[in-house]
């Protein structure tokens with residue numbers, strides 16, 4: 001089932017990431033953490049669907065996506081950054097491997113925060129963040145998507161780390177097994193992973209090495 005959406009607003013969140021707000025078609029439902037195939041309705045781009053995650057709440061009167069653009073490459077994300085209010089995109093039925101299975105530790109890199117943004121916003125709205133922890137890594141502090149909103153979510157424990165340059169208020173570190181072992185007191189909990197495949201693979205290895213159960217590690221492949 002496809003739907004046509006009209007862009008209502010676009011807001012820059014980091015130098016290369018925007019939040020895009022569209023109308024929500026009547027009766028359209030999705031689960032926080034799920035994504036859809038989105039195709040820009042411009043000449044030459046209608047057949048170029050790419051997966052993006054809903055970052056609005058299911059009950060909001062609009063749909064939102066949070067998209068990191070790669071301008072070095074003339075792909076869909078670079079086109080998205082030039083989209084103007086009134087332009088249209090087509091989306092398909094929602095799908096996804098990541099959804100809220102219970103409190104746990106959410107590990108994200110870069111745009112891999114988007115499924116967790118949806119899940120954590122839904123938990124924040126229901127004041128259900130106790131027992132949830134977010135570990136979010138980026139290249140620099142400027143790349144952290146919605147740093148303030150995430151840091152202020154009541155009940156959520158947050159760790160923001162950067163890999164490329166030291167910056168006040170964030171830890172300059174590479175997340176590896178040693179880093180995780182100092183912070184995760186109890187590896188028997190639930191873990192959610194999202195980001196580039198290399199990040200997901202190394203986090204999964206590190207967590208299982210610390211004793212986490214494979215069936216309590218939830219991931220979205222193919223970013």
Ligand SMILES: Cc1cc2nc3c(=O)[nH]c(=O)nc-3n(C[C@H](O)[C@H](O)[C@H](O)COP(=O)(O)OP(=O)(O)OC[C@H]3O[C@@H](n4cnc5c(N)ncnc54)[C@H](O)[C@@H]3O)c2cc1C
Nearest residue numbers: 035050051052053066067068072073075076077111114222
């Ligand atoms: C389920 C799912 C949900 C997702 N949700 C989101 C989301 O909410 N927000 C978000 O920002 N991203 C999300 N992504 C990632 C997003 O889908 C990709 O960033 C997007 O598909 C890239 O599209 P593109 O057309 O810009 O690049 P493509 O043309 O599709 O490029 C894809 C691949 O081409 C290669 N490439 C890139 N640049 C170059 C270059 N200059 N030269 C040669 N090769 C290059 C890279 O290997 C890249 O992975 C999601 C991915 C998945 C699987």
